[in-house]
Amino acid sequence: MKTHRFHLSALALAFMLTPFAAAQAQALADGSQQHPLRVLLIPADGGTESGTKADYQPIFNAITSSTGLHFDLTVGQSYGAVVEGMCNQLAEVAFLGPVSYVQAHDRGCAQLLAVGVQKGQSSYYAAMFAPKESSVTSLKDLKGKRAAFGDVNSASSFTFQMASMINDGMNPAQDLAELHLTGSHASSLAALVQGQVDAAALSFDSFDKAVRQGAVDPQSVKVIFKSEPIPYPPLAMNTKLPEGLKKTLKEAFSTVHQAPGVTPDMVRGYGGAKLDRYDTAFSEEQFSGPASKMSLLTDEVKGEILAKAAQR
Missing domain, CATH: 3.40.190.10 (Periplasmic binding protein-like II)
Structure with a gap:
C-alpha cells in the first residue's frame, strides 16, 4: 500500500486560508484553559489517538500541573505537515524528528525546547x-x-x-x-x-x-x-513565541521530573518510553549528524x- 501523506491536515489547511486567520490563531493561543497552546506531533507510530498522542499526553499533563499552562495535542498527517504547521503559525510547540527539526529550524520556524534523557543519554x-x-x-x-x-x-x-x-x-x-x-x-x-x-x-x-x-x-x-x-527526537518551540513564554516552557521542562505531584510515569517521551528527565540545554550543533x-x-x-x- 502506497502511503505518502504529504498533504496537510484539514485543520491546518483551514487556518492557512488567509494570513489574517493564521495571525489571529497565533494571538489566541496563550496557554489558558480557553486558548491552550497548540502542540503538533509527528505521526512517528501511526498517528492514531492511541499512538503518538497517548505517548506525549502524560508529559504535557505534568507541565500543566506544574505551570498552569494548558495544551491541545494534535497528531499531524505527515512529518512535513507538522513542519508546515510550525512555519505557518499553526502551533506553538511541536514534537519533531531530528530531520524534520533541522528542516523547521533552517526555515527559521523552530528552536529547541527540550530533548529527552533516557538512561543518561539523549x-x-x-x-x-x-x-x-x-x-x-x-x-x-x-x-x-x-x-x-x-x-x-x-x-x-x-x-x-x-x-x-x-x-x-x-x-x-x-x-x-x-x-x-x-x-x-x-x-x-x-x-x-x-x-x-x-x-x-x-x-x-x-x-x-x-x-x-x-x-x-x-x-x-x-x-x-x-x-x-x-539526537533524541526533540520538542521545539515556535520562534515567534514571546520570550517570557519561551523561558517559562524551558524552565518547566527542565524541572518537571522534580515538580510536586508529578510521578515518574508522567515523564515520558518518544514511543511512550519513561525518561529520566528533559534536557533544555541540548545544543543545536548536535543535530549536525542528521543534517x-x-x-x-x-x-x-x-x-x-x-x-x-x-x-x-
Missing part, C-alpha cells in the same frame, strides 16, 4: 529489521529485495537507512525490487510481519513499543542494520525514490 538509533530465518544480513543484501520505509522526512525510518545504503555504494531506487513508503514506523513493521516486504526501516524505540503492545514477536526478526547515535545525512538525499535522489515507490 540519543536513539535507527535500524533495519528482517525475518529471523532470512538470508538477508546487511543492507547490501537488500539488492533485489523488497523494503519498507516510513516518512521521507523521518530520521530513523528513512534518512539514516537510505544514507547508509548510499554510503555502501547502493542506489536504493535501482537496487531494491520494491520500495514501500508506508508513512510510519509502525506501518513499516506491520508490512514486515505480514510478509509484504523482506526488510523494514524503523527506530529501536518504535520496535520496543511494538513488542510491548504485542504487535511483533522479538524472536521472529533480526537486526541487519543499526545506525550511529541520533549531513540529509545532504546525501538530494532532491534528485528523493525524486528517484518516490518514482520507485509509485511503481507499485
